[in-house]
Structure formats: C-alpha cells, structure tokens
Amino acid sequence: MSSSRGTGRQYWVAIRAMIVLTIVVGVIYPLVITGVGQLAFAAQANGSLVKVNGTTVGSSLIGQSFTDAKGNAIATWFQSRPSAAGKGYDSGASSGSNYGPENPTLITSIADRKKAIESLDGVTASQIPADALTTSASGLDPQISPAYALLQVNAVAKARGLDPSKVKALVESKIQGRDLGYLGEPTVNVLQLNIALAEMSK
Numbered sequence: 001m002s003s004s005r006g007t008g009r010q011y012w013v014a015i016r017a018m019i020v021l022t023i024v025v026g027v028i029y030p031l032v033i034t035g036v037g038q039l040a041f042a043a044q045a046n047g048s049l050v051k052v053n054g055t056t057v058g059s060s061l062i063g064q065s066f067t068d069a070k071g072n073a074i075a076t077w078f079q080s081r082p083s084a085a086g087k088g089y090d091s092g093a094s095s096g097s098n099y100g101p102e103n104p105t106l107i108t109s110i111a112d113r114k115k116a117i118e119s120l121d122g123v124t125a126s127q128i129p130a131d132a133l134t135t136s137a138s139g140l141d142p143q144i145s146p147a148y149a150l151l152q153v154n155a156v157a158k159a160r161g162l163d164p165s166k167v168k169a170l171v172e173s174k175i176q177g178r179d180l181g182y183l184g185e186p187t188v189n190v191l192q193l194n195i196a197l198a199e200m201s202k
Helices: 002-040 104-118 146-151 153-160 164-173 190-200
Strands: 049-052 055-059 187-189
Touching: 049 190, 055 190, 146 153, 146 164, 146 187, 153 164, 164 190, 187 190
Parallel strands: none
Antiparallel strands: 049 055
C-alpha cells in the first residue's frame, strides 16, 4: 500500500513540475522577452523592416535583387552582390553555391559577371572587387563594398540623368564603418542607398 502511495506521489510531483515549467518556460519567459524586445528594440525585434511612405519595401538585414524578370540589371538602380540563394535572394533557401574554385559553372558565372560590369562606363577589370563577382555564403547579404558601389556611380547617374559627383557623394554618405570601429570592413547597404537615390531623383 505504501509503495503504491509513494509511486502516486512521485507521479503527482512530476506532473506539477511539468505544469510549472511549462507555464514559466513556455509562456511567461517568451512573453517577457517579447515585451522587452518590443519596448527596447522594436525595429530589430520586428525584422529591421524598411518602410517608404508607410509601405514596407524590404529589410535592412536581407538583400534583394534590382533586376528585371530575365535577371538583367536595371540600370537606374545600384546592384546588390550576386546571390545563389534559390533563384536569387530567396530567403527561404539561404545558401552559397558551394562550388570549388575550379568548378566550371563558377568560372563561367564569374566571367559573365565580369564581362557585364566591364561594359559599364569607364570600368576596367582591375577595378572590379571580389564581391561584385562572387556570391556570399548566405546569398542574402544586404551590403556591398564601397568599391563596388562607387564602381556603379557613373552608370546609375547616366541612366537617371544625374550629376555623377552628386551620386558619388550620396554613396559616400551611405558608407557604414566597421562594427565597433574595428570588426569587418566598411559596407554600403544597397536597399538604403537605392531609397536615398530615389529621393534624390524626385
């Protein structure tokens, strides 16, 4: 009798522990963290969304393409880094190409990108940075190097009928420094740059 009573007590203790932990860890903790996130870091907690006139146009953390339906660069926009995520900038298929340096597909794609960039006004092969030719590990990088952004200045300015010096100044104003002053390299967020470019063109 005492054995069955002891077993029943152990079951009841286990059930109570499960209920308490479910409430604390599964309900209270997530609500507290969500509340803190919304109060202290609302923009980040909601995906760092970027809005223009109240309309969400993307996220500052996820890159997007500025190409037509055939994948050709739209001349009036600064172009993002190439992407191998799905069909390009597919947030549901984040990945790199994982091609080795001697892979024929990789070699061909780099050659094609190089040829397209060299066709831009005044661009030489030696000026083309690596991020203009290769995809990132995630395929979703929202930034490009300042060198790649500046390389596109003349072409974008010509397509929009703008003064190249003003477009260059815009790019330079959008250069983000190293994190904490020493981590990583300076970058330019392409979406934010293109939004500023659209404002300039009005």
